[in-house]
Amino acid sequence: MGVKVGVLALQGDVAEHIAAFREALAERPGSSVAPIRRAEDLADLDALAIPGGESTTISRLMGKNGLYEPVAEFEGGVFATCAGMVLSADRVDDPRVRPLSLIPMHVARNAFGRQVDSRETMLEVAGLAEPFRAVFIRAPVATEAGDGVEVLARIPEGIVAVRHGRHMAFAFHPELGGDLRLHRVFLEGLEV
Numbered sequence: 001m002g003v004k005v006g007v008l009a010l011q012g013d014v015a016e017h018i019a020a021f022r023e024a025l026a027e028r029p030g031s032s033v034a035p036i037r038r039a040e041d042l043a044d045l046d047a048l049a050i051p052g053g054e055s056t057t058i059s060r061l062m063g064k065n066g067l068y069e070p071v072a073e074f075e076g077g078v079f080a081t082c083a084g085m086v087l088s089a090d091r092v093d094d095p096r097v098r099p100l101s102l103i104p105m106h107v108a109r110n111a112f113g114r115q116v117d118s119r120e121t122m123l124e125v126a127g128l129a130e131p132f133r134a135v136f137i138r139a140p141v142a143t144e145a146g147d148g149v150e151v152l153a154r155i156p157e158g159i160v161a162v163r164h165g166r167h168m169a170f171a172f173h174p175e176l177g178g179d180l181r182l183h184r185v186f187l188e189g190l191e192v
Ligand SMILES: NC(=O)CC[C@H](N)C(=O)O
Pocket: 051, 052, 053, 054, 055, 056, 081, 082, 083, 084, 086, 109, 110, 137, 138, 139, 140
């Protein structure tokens, strides 16, 4: 059956998310992937990607576009990366970000220190047979995960991949680099 995916398209690496989901869904007839800018666009979606970018900017634009409540109440699965992970939390260390409370966790922004802007790591992720090449760019970490949150990966700085029901959040960027195993795990999770 086809899957309808929307990508929150206010700021950030929207095109990369669209391309990755299109590829992951290439063999599922009737699927679609589209950018989302208004609350009305959320109707009928099975999943929503919240991209990497600047969480303070995305937060401000969500407020301006009346998207907070509609996204916070979204009933499909959310696939959140980096800035998206910051937004999906229920507690954030920066008051300029209004969290969506999709996943009970505390997130610290830019958790790698100012010197280290980006980093690539071969990461063990629960459920994947082989390590995932994780690209971290001014990445957050979750410093605490609440009830019902499954921690899928952690590094010394903190938690970097979680699942909560149909939602998944990553401190790194599975939409970059062409490895779509985490997209596939997410899409399978929508069906249960
Ligand atoms: N690559 C990213 O999405 C960076 C996230 C950014 N540092 C933020 O906290 O919003």
